[in-house]
């Protein structure tokens with residue numbers, strides 16, 4: 001059985017707390033053993049990152065850019081292995097795991113090429129005022145189990161590109177790909193630049209409260225985000241919180257269900273629906289409601305559910321049993337309240353956390369499946385007749401990550417999209433994230449953005465240099 005190691009100051013270290021099992025969600029078998037770090041080892045990782053920061057903060061932009069491109073090269077060389085680990089511990093089909101690794105490379109290179117110039121605010125005979133963007137210090141990255149490799153890259157790369165150092169803590173459910181990623185990073189990075197401590201329980205909490213950490217970047221659930229925010233108060237840590245969403249899509253009466261069904265399905269069920277910015281509740285105009293439901297169920301029926309390692313499989317398991325039970329409970333509740341389950345609708349028997357793609361019709365707001373984030377392979381389809389009412393219902397959620405409007409009239413749809421209370425609103429699309437477009441939520445989906453120039457600035461503080469000539 002393969003055993004992984006923590007990486008502190010460039011060295012592989014065994015966990016003081018022994019190891020814990022990481023399961024394959026398709027088989028429920030143990031994939032590998034993950035080290036359980038102690039809080040003392042978290043301290044050591046922070047000290048290593050602080051020591052590296054002493055020099056890394058003064059590294060040149062060219063040096064940082066080169067390092068990120070070198071890391072991207074190393075990820076590419078190890079792409080097949082990383083994809084295999086992602087499939088084994090996360091469950092997604094191989095083609096999607098390969099896309100995740102490809103995205104990790106693309107984001108690393110795009111982040112490498114961002115600029116952090118010194119801006120001149122005033123320049124004349126007597127005065128020059130500059131604004132510098134200075135790194136913060138040690139950044140703590142806490143990541144979830146849905147897109148584990150990609151999200152680790154989203155956190156780590158901008159942190160080091162802007163001159164910070166990192167302590168990473170992946171989800172205890174999917175730690176292996178990030179352990180390997182950090183090992184790969186350490187083949188080319190200075191010791192202590194990126195450290196990793198894994199463990200169930202206390203480690204994330206310890207990071208949140210750690211006096212040596214200056215910022216936490218967190219992707220995960222809203223309740224954990226709230227806990228982190230409370231814990232961060234002691235030393236006023238900076239925070240970027242990318243929390244859950246319950247993205248609404250509104251299909252206008254002039255949309256063509258046959259033309260958009262595939263795109264709606266793919267953006268709702270991306271990664272078996274376990275995607276923060278997936279479309280999670282679909283409002284469809286009464287006049288095309290039945291046709292839209294039918295077309296979505298047709299796309300769902302074409303999916304091949306199975307172990308992500310098997311060729312031809314398009315739809316893997318849910319990542320963990322807790323999430324499977326949550327999804328199943330939401331569908332059962334909808335059914336008990338009169339919903340029509342058009343396809344799927346119950347767990348697949350046998351080993352693994354398999355749940356088929358499920359389309360649920362005749363549900364409405366007030367039902368748990370509509371009001372709560374399912375974060376899994378089920379889409380509630382809700383009927384509306386007045387678009388103003390649909391906008392109101394879309395905006396009634398206390399979260400606001402993404403939203404979308406689907407129509408043959410893109411100008412009309414764009415006006416409605418702009419009225420949605422969310423960080424990104426798409427027209428005739430959903431869940432498309434780009435390395436140059438800031439991504440983040442409003443309301444209880446968190447704050448701060450990732451990606452592009454605005455994302456990079458989140459890892460810096462502004463310093464004004466006011467020179468009297």
Ligand code: NDP
Nearest residue numbers: 143144170171172200201204205220221224243244276375
């Ligand atoms: P959590 O938010 O609990 O876990 C995400 C990360 O936070 C993990 O690394 C976890 O570590 C860590 N963590 C847990 N508790 C603390 C704490 N007190 N302080 C610091 N870090 C902590 O998500 P779950 O895995 O429980 O998933 C629950 C729900 O979250 C899902 O149903 C879904 O709605 C949402 N979610 C949203 C995601 C997104 O992309 N926005 C991604 C994943 C989930 P550990 O694993 O060791 O507990």
